[in-house]
Amino acid sequence: xxxxxxxxxxxxxxxxxxxxxxxxxxxxxxxxxxxxxxxxxxxxxxxxxxxxxxxxxxxxxxxxxxxxxxxxxxxxxxxxxxxxxxxxxx
Amino acid sequence: xxxxxxxxxxxxxxxxxxxxxxxxxxxxxxxxxxxxxxxxxxxxxxxxxxxxxxxxxxxxxxxxxxxxxxxxxxxxxxxxxxxxxxxxxxxxxxxxxxxxxxxxxxxxxxxxxxxxxxxxxxxxxxxxxxxxxxxxxxxxxxxxxxxxxxxxxxxxxxxxxxxxxxxxxxxxxxxxxxxxxxxxxxxxxxxxxxxxxxxxxxxxxxxxxxxxxxxxxxxxxxxxxxxxxxxxxxxxxxxxxxxxxxxxxxxxxxxxxxxxxxxxxxxxxxxxxxxxxxxxxxxxxxxxxxxxxxxxxxxxxxxxxxxxxxxxxxxxxxxxxxxxxxxxxxxxxxxxxxxxxxxxxxxxxxxxxxxxxxxxxxxxxxxxxxxxxxx
Numbered sequence: 001x002x003x004x005x006x007x008x009x010x011x012x013x014x015x016x017x018x019x020x021x022x023x024x025x026x027x028x029x030x031x032x033x034x035x036x037x038x039x040x041x042x043x044x045x046x047x048x049x050x051x052x053x054x055x056x057x058x059x060x061x062x063x064x065x066x067x068x069x070x071x072x073x074x075x076x077x078x079x080x081x082x083x084x085x086x087x088x089x090x
Numbered sequence: 091x092x093x094x095x096x097x098x099x100x101x102x103x104x105x106x107x108x109x110x111x112x113x114x115x116x117x118x119x120x121x122x123x124x125x126x127x128x129x130x131x132x133x134x135x136x137x138x139x140x141x142x143x144x145x146x147x148x149x150x151x152x153x154x155x156x157x158x159x160x161x162x163x164x165x166x167x168x169x170x171x172x173x174x175x176x177x178x179x180x181x182x183x184x185x186x187x188x189x190x191x192x193x194x195x196x197x198x199x200x201x202x203x204x205x206x207x208x209x210x211x212x213x214x215x216x217x218x219x220x221x222x223x224x225x226x227x228x229x230x231x232x233x234x235x236x237x238x239x240x241x242x243x244x245x246x247x248x249x250x251x252x253x254x255x256x257x258x259x260x261x262x263x264x265x266x267x268x269x270x271x272x273x274x275x276x277x278x279x280x281x282x283x284x285x286x287x288x289x290x291x292x293x294x295x296x297x298x299x300x301x302x303x304x305x306x307x308x309x310x311x312x313x314x315x316x317x318x319x320x321x322x323x324x325x326x327x328x329x330x331x332x333x334x335x336x337x338x339x340x341x342x343x344x345x346x347x348x349x350x351x352x353x354x355x356x357x358x359x360x361x362x363x364x365x366x367x368x369x370x371x372x373x374x375x376x377x378x379x380x381x382x383x384x385x386x387x388x389x390x391x392x393x394x395x396x397x398x399x400x401x402x403x404x405x406x407x408x409x410x411x412x413x414x415x416x417x418x419x420x421x422x423x424x425x426x427x428x429x430x431x432x433x434x435x436x437x438x439x440x441x442x443x444x445x446x447x448x449x450x451x452x453x454x455x456x457x458x459x460x461x462x463x464x465x
Contacts, residue, residue, distance in 0.1 A: 007213045010224055015206035018459045022202045025313060025455050026195040026448065032305050033192040037298040044297040083290075 105147035109365025116363065117141030120258070129265035132349075133238065133356045137257070140360015151361065158361035161354050166246050166253070171355040172239035173323045176454075178348030179239065180327025181340045183418070183450065185302050187443040190291035193398065194410065194441075198448025200394030201414030202456045204234030204387025208379050215375045222375070225249050228460040230376050233260045234383025235453030236267070236417035240320060242359065244457045247465055254362030255373040259380035267420045270381065271388050271412050272428050278392045279408045283399075284432035286407040288441045299332040306451065310458070316465070317458020324454065387415040391445065406441075413442040416449030 098104050120138030124131035144152045151158040165171035188194060212227030222230070229249035232241050233256060241260040245253040263270065276284075303325035310321040330340040362368075395411030409429050413421040422442035429438040 004213070004216055007216070007224060007227075008210070011209040011213050011227065014209060014224075014228075014460075014463055017463065018206045018456060019199075019203060021314070021459050022199045022452055022455050023196070025309065026199040026452060028309060028313075029306065029451075030192040030195050032309065033189055033298075033302070036305065037189060037301060040297050040301060041295045044295065046293070046295045 100148065102147050107147070107365070109369055110145040110147055112369060113145040113363055113365045114142050116368065117145070117360070123262075123265070127265075130238075130261045132352055133261055133359075134265075136353050136356025137261070137360040137363075140357040141363035142360075143357075144361045144364055152364060158357060162358040162361050165351075165354050166242065166358040167250065169243050169246055169319065171351050171358065172243040172246070173319055174351045175239040175348055175355060176243075176320055177323040177327035178343045178351070179418070179450070180303070180324035180329075181331045181344040183324075183328055183331075183447050184443070185299060185328065185447055186294040187291060187440050188447050189294045189298050189302055191441065191444050193402070194406070194414075194444030195448045195451075196398065197391050197394050197406075197411045197414040197445035198416075198450075198452040199414075200411065201387040201391035201416075201445070201449050202235065202452045203390040204383045204385070204415065205231045205453070205456050205460075207386045208234050208383035211379050211382055212375075215379070220372055220375045222372070223249075224464050226252060228464045229253075229256055230379050231383060232256075232453070232457055232460065233263065233376075233380035234387045234415070235449075235456060236260070236264055236384060236387065236415040236421070237450060237453045238264065239355075240453050240457045242355070243320060244460060247461060250362075251367055252372065252376060254359060254364075254368050255376045256380075257359040258363070259377050262377075263380050263384045264417045264420065267384075267415075267417050268424050268427075270384055271415075271421065271424050274385055274388045275392055275409055275412050275425070275428050278389060279396070281432060283396070283408050284429060285436065286405050287433070287436050288407055288410075288438070289404060291440060296332070296334070300329065303328040303332070310455075314455060314458045314462065316462035317455055320454040320457060321451070324450070384415065388412045391415060391449075407436070407438055410438055410442040410445055414445040414449045414452070416446060416453050418446050418450060419443065421449070422446040 117138045117140075120134045120141060123129040124134035124138060140158060143149070144158050150156045152162070153159055208231040209227050212222045212230045215222055225248040229245040229252055232244045235241065238257070238260050242253065242257050245256040249256070307318070307322055307325040310318050327340075327343050330336050330343060391411035391414035392408050393411070394414070395406050395408035399405050399408065407429060409425045413425045415421055422439055425442035426437060426439040429436045
């Protein structure tokens with residue numbers, strides 16, 4: 001019986017230590033994402049976003065498939081607008 | 091006459107023991123669940139068949155010299171198979187939803203309470219005559235992590251004798267997520283809470299996705315080296331997926347390799363489904379504790395989301411808290427389905443993937459803690 005009591009105390013300690021550690025670890029991961037990754041994202045945006053930005057400068061250039069970057073930009077802005085309107089309706 | 095007797099003695103019929111017959115029926119039951127009910131068929135088919143093979147009398151599949159014996163010792167006793175599976179899971183995991191909404195990591199953390207609370211349950215079973223040590227209790231409790239490879243990895247290290255029952259419980263409950271979780275989710279939330287719509291997730295850049303697994307690994311190295319086998323392999327798989335220069339390796343890890351290893355893992359676990367190790371009261375205790383662990387994990391995930399809503403400006407739908415138990419992607423699908431029942435325009439799938447993959451990390455961390463403190 002005393003042995004069981006010992007085991008319960010051990011389980012309690014393990015539960016406390018475990019939950020505190022899991023929360024601390026994943027909490028630190030939140031800090032890591034908010035501090036490091038978000039900054040990295042603003043410093044190094046995706047190539048697609050860059051090409052969209054550069055396409056504004058050279059919007060008369062045609063890409064390999066014959067679709068003008070201007071057309072691609074128009075379609076993507078239309079999609080964005082549609083999504084915004086759609087979410088606003090909700 | 092002697093040779094006829096010898097021939098009879100070498101048949102299966104003459105050597106069958108009742109326990110073996112029952113375990114073969116258990117194997118057939120697993121095959122039925124996999125084939126007819128589609129319960130985790132990828133693992134239950136080899137596992138069920140392994141259970142049949144290992145109980146064949148006089149064939150010696152699980153004795154020294156037998157195929158299943160070597161599969162078990164080469165892959166499961168060493169921990170290699172679950173770790174390779176974890177690498178494949180990493181290669182299949184997209185952390186985008188988690189990086190876009192990092193506070194969902196708290197939901198993944200809260201759901202791990204199921205694991206630690208079950209420790210008490212396992213120890214309490216000593217009162218009814220089941221003799222579970224702290225190592226046994228830890229290995230059983232990890233079922234609440236709802237992560238097959240993690241459960242097998244930890245059980246093989248802490249309680250190899252209970253591995254068969256733990257693996258069967260873990261995979262059965264993962265398959266039963268759509269049945270176990272919804273009543274708990276509905277009981278703990280109001281109709282209005284289930285209707286909460288969440289803002290569209292931001293775009294996550296490639297650089298973020300590449301640095302994320304490296305950051306996770308770095309933190310594990312600093313704070314919990316005991317979890318680095320699991321987290322390390324997971325991060326390797328994820329880095330291969332996200333870096334974009336080793337698509338062949340990523341594809342192999344999430345297809346061919348994981349398929350091959352799954353066959354052997356299933357057979358190896360099946361080899362532990364022998365009558366002497368499975369047909370006892372401990373197995374019943376493990377099955378009961380597994381269900382409790384799952385339910386508590388689901389409940390604490392939902393409650394954590396409700397708690398977050400008390401403080402945060404941007405509300406989260408508490409249903410996605412249930413996905414914190416991992417069981418990727420089934421738990422996220424369940425959250426989505428229950429959310430759609432309350433509000434047919436509310437698609438929670440992507441939002442639920444955040445706590446879902448956070449749960450995978452959380453259960454790997456919990457396994458590391460148990461290994462470090464109990465192992």
